[in-house]
Amino acid sequence: MNIDNTASQMRKGVLEFCILSIIKLGEAYPSDIIDIMKSANLNILEGTLYPLLTRLKNAEFLTYRWVESNSGPPRKYFSLTEKGAKFYEELEATWLELAGAVETITSKNKEQ
Numbered sequence: 001m002n003i004d005n006t007a008s009q010m011r012k013g014v015l016e017f018c019i020l021s022i023i024k025l026g027e028a029y030p031s032d033i034i035d036i037m038k039s040a041n042l043n044i045l046e047g048t049l050y051p052l053l054t055r056l057k058n059a060e061f062l063t064y065r066w067v068e069s070n071s072g073p074p075r076k077y078f079s080l081t082e083k084g085a086k087f088y089e090e091l092e093a094t095w096l097e098l099a100g101a102v103e104t105i106t107s108k109n110k111e112q
Helices: 003-024 030-039 046-058 082-111
Strands: 062-067 075-080
Touching: 003 030, 003 046, 003 075, 003 082, 030 046, 046 062, 075 082
Parallel strands: none
Antiparallel strands: 062 075
């Protein structure tokens, strides 16, 4: 077993939830999502983000709009749909349950 591989799999498991959390705050441009993720020490590459955004859009969890840019091509800004907001609520409940369970188990290790 390799710690890097295990850590990577753990990060991948929460990636979708984190991205939706960012977009839930308001319309988001992909490079802004990358910056926010990096500031939280959850580095993500464009090659990972764009396919995930497309998959979420195809599942009707996200929508987007084009905004003209003063310095280059138009930009695509993503936002949650009503279906996406409901999915986010379900993910959040799942995360809270999972995080609580992990905290319960790991805190017992700290007590010993």
